[in-house]
Amino acid sequence: MSRLEPLLIDQSVKGRRGVGIPKSPVSQPLGHLIPEKFLRKKKPHLPEVTEFQVVRHFTRLSQLNFSIDTHFYPLGSCTMKYNPKLNEAMAGLPGLKNIHPLAPDVVSQGMLEILYNLEQWLIRVTGFDAFTLQPAAGAHGELTGIFLAQAYHRARGNKKSVVLIPDSAHGTNPASAALAGFKVVQVKSQSDGHIDLSDYRQKLTDEVALIMITLPNTLGIFEGQIETITREAHAKGALVYLDGANFNALAGLVRPGDLGFDICHINLHKTFSTPHGGGGPGAGPVGVKKELEPFLPVPRVLKEKEKFVMRDSKHQFPQSIGQMRSFFGSTGVLLRAYTYMVTLGEDGVKEMSRRAIINANFIRVRLSKIFKVAANEPCMHEAVFSGVPALKNGTKTLDIAKRLLDYGYYAPTVYFPLIVPECLMIEPTETETPETLEAFCTTIEKIAREIETDPEMVKHAPHTTPVQRLDEVQAAREPVLKWPSWNSAFNTFYEEKTQKSQGPQK
């Protein structure tokens, strides 16, 4: 029997319904309320199924997934740690879940207090002076940070049009800078992932508004020259941005605010353990130093005389960059992160990064016999390797990644950063046990042996997943992005229904 599940639309039978909608007790004829020309004529092709069909369909789909709850995710730069159930329960409290974003402050005191406290926690952990919780994701945080830098320079009359970005940086860095209208100039990385200081100095002109740095860098190594880099940037009147994607390595150990950074975003869905949800939602709060606080987006949460207030007026924040999204923020995500931080407390936050670093170094040492470590020194939260020494008989890193799926491990991040050939990036996080790490490494060793004894089998992995390798070329050549619409141009359903509902009711 196929383990796959047909599309829900293919299980549809006319007339079935998953939820009953009561009739309005105060109905008037529809024609009295809306002109005929505004009424929908063509029925949307949505499934007509029972609630049970919906539940079984999506439960079966869920079982086709790997997830943190079911599998180890050694996914570098993604910080796939355990997502505590407590956080779900707290974010789901009716008194928090059902608050309207535009409710008057007097109605949302508890919510505002939590959000205010979360800002204070983030300020303390990072060493910045102020935070905005608004950005919806890391990339959205970057864009916010870049707008902040732009507003800062404009307010000072600086004409600076360049953003410096290391070539090893995440692709969102240059994409965000370009979206804000900056010219992106790449700075070279050395083979160990560190910024090439001489290239940096050459490119650090008066035109540079901002330098975006990932710390630890994408090889999982702490940039030892960071204070030199930030100092020299400031001497040229440039600001320094920290891409906080790897903050799980730093929390409690060092504060970016102490190292000369001016702006940073924190991926709460990584470091502070809010669930990834198969690709979102996340949250990317942005912290800034005092000089940048006037530019933070509105609305802002403030404490005034023991009351919490949300303010967005132009008069109060004349220099604000404005608003970055529909409403205050991804509050449901913020609540989970807050719960996580408060549960850990000061010692727990420190222990979190400590254990993450120890786990990553265990992986680094243990797998250095199979792969080549990208930097020959202790790593921070993740271990980066070149797969080349293990790749025999025409195999590639991708094959190892796919074969891991057969053994019940999600694949590590592969082929990033690009400066490492056949790269594997493994981030175990602090929440995995030594037993899991040991078993994972033993599996890698086993796959390395399989490459010698049965390379064809490895090249065609995975074999045990619901589907095998998928034809991505076909998917892109003639994309099929939705199920078919109704064949007939018009379905009279709505016209019938409209006429019916115009009869007297009640």
Add this chain to the structure above:
Amino acid sequence: MYHPNSTSDEKNLLKKIGVSSFEDLLPRLPKNHLNPGLGLRKNLSEMDLSREMEGLAGKNGSPLSFVGAGAYDHFIPAAVPAIQSRGEFLTAYTPYQAEASQGTLQSIFEFQSIVAEIYGMDMANASMYDGATSLAEAVLVAVRQTGKPVVILPDALHPHYRRTLETYFGSNPGIQLATVPCPHGVIDSKELDMKLSANKDKVAAVVIQSPNFFGCIEDGAEWTQKAHAAGALSIVSANPLAMGLLTPPGEYGADIAVGDGQPLGIPLSFGGPYVGLFACKQELMRKIPGRLCGKTVDTNGQVGYVLTLQAREQHIRREKAISNICSNQNLMALAVTLQSSLLGPEGLRDLAELNLQQAHYAASQISNIPGFKLHFSAPFFNEFVLELSGDAELFQQKALAMNVLPGLILKPYFPSLDRHILVNVTEKRSKEDIDRLVSVLRSVK
């Protein structure tokens, strides 16, 4: 504590790593900044934390609320959170390893299908952050596609959406935002003509919101025709629930349809996370931002799903990417998929009509009270602007004292609407709730 915390674990691991202490693993960290005191509280047990959070949640009020304005209090069937909270969906990562992510991928494919069908468009992406950012991305697509700089916004556009566009494009010399007045609650036809001719050959897009911020239904077909006649694209921002009843953008030839999926299965949650919907005509397929999931086959010819057309995206194109977006609001998209699947075409229509009927009942009852009147006469969906006889702030305070929140005060957004509130009535407000609102309004006027 969520990590294995026995000290023997740590000692063993350090021994296997070959160092004698944790500090040996930190050769490059600046010693003078290492291990700062953070000034955080001590850890809390699950029990203590629950008590504390419940206490904070209890500080929030729960008035009978008629505030909508882009975030709506709709009924969510139990099956939606039950499925959405399954660990296999909740704790999965972005489906880059397609073989291990077919559940997420197929549900994205179904989401894309549902969004396209609801808006009557050819296709949709895997979702954006929310309604405002979807609109910002649509504007970018239009400017890039037409090579023209001017984007016309209606005055009745949600003010937060407008603010978001101003933040995104305010310092971008390639994009100019212009506003067309809506003196009667909807776009004024003559004013739109004037704006289009004043910016002849320079208009990239006309943005239409329907229902708009005031709840009024725009003549999307007519404004789209005018946009096209001027060589501009038509971008429609629409509440997807209203599409159960109202002509969807695809039916009148709009080029891009966007909106917030919040009304379909997502709790208010103080503004987020919600989900941005983004649908378009087929010819824009390779020009749009965001993830796309496509159908394909595996090496055995079995049907499967993958992320596709990734050459548009930041991880490949870097500064030349169509957008900097790197995620989708997948879990919220799943809620929309679940809610829409439970409703089906008839449920979507019936739910939309229930909203419409309840809101119109409220409007007619309220306008019978002396001193209150509907400010606009344009047709509306589930929201309307109410003119009060006096100061809205004072009025709200009095109503709140009776635990009723009658609507959103409009003065901060539209200074001329200084005695006006925006009243939203969803299916969750029963006839009794509405009658209570009416009696409160009578007593505080």
